[in-house]
Amino acid sequence: MRLELLVIVLALLNLAAAFTFVRQRHLSESFAILWVGIGLFGLLTGLARPLIDRFADAVGIQYGTSLVFAFGILFLLGLVLHLSVHVSRVENQCEVLAKEVALLRGPISEEVGSQEGHDETASSEHQ
Amino acid sequence: MNRTELGPRTLLIMPAWNESDVIAETIRTVREELAADLLVIDDGSGDSTAELAATAGAIVIQHPYNLGVGAAIHTGLRFGFEHRYDRVVQIDADGQHDPVYVPILLRALDSADMVVGTRFGHEYKTGVLRRIVMRALSKRVSRSLGIEINDTTSGFRAFGPAALAAFAQSYPSAYLCDTVEALLMCGEQKLRVATVEVKMQHRQGGIPSSGPFKSGLYLVRLSLLLVVNAHQTPRIVARRLLPS
Numbered sequence: 001m002r003l004e005l006l007v008i009v010l011a012l013l014n015l016a017a018a019f020t021f022v023r024q025r026h027l028s029e030s031f032a033i034l035w036v037g038i039g040l041f042g043l044l045t046g047l048a049r050p051l052i053d054r055f056a057d058a059v060g061i062q063y064g065t066s067l068v069f070a071f072g073i074l075f076l077l078g079l080v081l082h083l084s085v086h087v088s089r090v091e092n093q094c095e096v097l098a099k100e101v102a103l104l105r106g107p108i109s110e111e112v113g114s115q116e117g118h119d120e121t122a123s124s125e126h127q
Numbered sequence: 128m129n130r131t132e133l134g135p136r137t138l139l140i141m142p143a144w145n146e147s148d149v150i151a152e153t154i155r156t157v158r159e160e161l162a163a164d165l166l167v168i169d170d171g172s173g174d175s176t177a178e179l180a181a182t183a184g185a186i187v188i189q190h191p192y193n194l195g196v197g198a199a200i201h202t203g204l205r206f207g208f209e210h211r212y213d214r215v216v217q218i219d220a221d222g223q224h225d226p227v228y229v230p231i232l233l234r235a236l237d238s239a240d241m242v243v244g245t246r247f248g249h250e251y252k253t254g255v256l257r258r259i260v261m262r263a264l265s266k267r268v269s270r271s272l273g274i275e276i277n278d279t280t281s282g283f284r285a286f287g288p289a290a291l292a293a294f295a296q297s298y299p300s301a302y303l304c305d306t307v308e309a310l311l312m313c314g315e316q317k318l319r320v321a322t323v324e325v326k327m328q329h330r331q332g333g334i335p336s337s338g339p340f341k342s343g344l345y346l347v348r349l350s351l352l353l354v355v356n357a358h359q360t361p362r363i364v365a366r367r368l369l370p371s
Contacts, residue, residue: 095194095198095300098190098191098192098194098198099190099194099198099201099202099205101191102168102188102189102190102191102202103188103202103205103206103209105188105189106188107166107186107187107188107206108177108181108186108187108188108189
């Protein structure tokens with residue numbers, strides 16, 4: 001019984017943290033939904049222990065807690081993978097932006113385009 | 128001084144990252160030999176590379192922070208494309224590419240979209256593992272391009288209008304693998320590639336970009352590239368390309 005209580009408290013803390021971070025804009029809404037989902041699932045495992053035991057039995061796992069563990073680990077792996085993908089995309093977007101900024105800020109030069117003797121054409125386009 | 132006039136539609140690009148020891152000298156050598164616009168892409172150097180390059184007479188574009196060689200080349204190609212140059216030649220900032228060969232590369236562009244200056248001979252000592260990967264790479268690239276190419280990692284290259292347009296859109300920026308990946312992209316996009324044998328100079332300074340750890344990483348990345356490349360979707364690209 002004390003284990004269930006602990007799980008419930010942790011789940012509630014998780015939910016509270018998710019709400020607080022969204023309110024303070026540390027966490028974007030799409031990720032907040034994910035964390036609220038995790039919190040709710042935690043709450044479920046705390047409140048409905050018999051349900052989980054029965055489900056574990058149905059899939060052939062004798063000990064309900066192992067099911068929760070296995071599920072938790074798989075879920076975390078999935079989450080980390082998702083975050084890696086997300087970070088890769090953000091990295092890529094950052095790079096595109098940095099190049100864009102470099103080109104927009106334009107060339108610095110002692111003598112832009114006035115490279116002796118030739119080509120005023122290119123220099124006029126540098127502006 | 129007998130400078131070779133490359134014409135107003137040719138841009139030399141030189142990616143540079145912390146090359147303050149050599150950049151001024153390299154630019155001086157290039158400008159002695161060739162009359163053309165020279166763009167240095169300072170890839171977020173922490174030293175005075177950008178100032179030295181500007182003083183030496185180059186046009187300088189600065190990345191806000193270090194993005195890697197591939198990204199620097201991409202910025203250079205985009206600059207060339209957006210400022211309507213026809214041909215772009217990429218030269219190393221550390222002086223290992225002799226500017227004498229540039230007109231030869233450009234001449235080869237008459238019948239190709241991209242020209243690679245490949246190392247002459249094999250005076251280049253490498254480990255066994257690396258040699259195996261290199262050979263596999265060169266086989267893979269040669270098959271996809273339909274020409275024999277032994278030096279797939281050379282950064283001494285000339286881009287014609289078609290290659291410039293294609294690569295301004297998207298250029299591979301994976302760490303150290305950009306040259307190989309660019310060649311594979313040529314194969315996909317049906318760009319014609321030619322090679323010209325060149326003699327590389329010894330590096331005049333700067334840090335060679337290979338410790339044991341980095342080379343290891345490089346090998347892993349290259350192997351991954353061989354497997355994955357054919358099945359990749361295009362990366363995110365900047366849409367606004369040509370100013371009207």
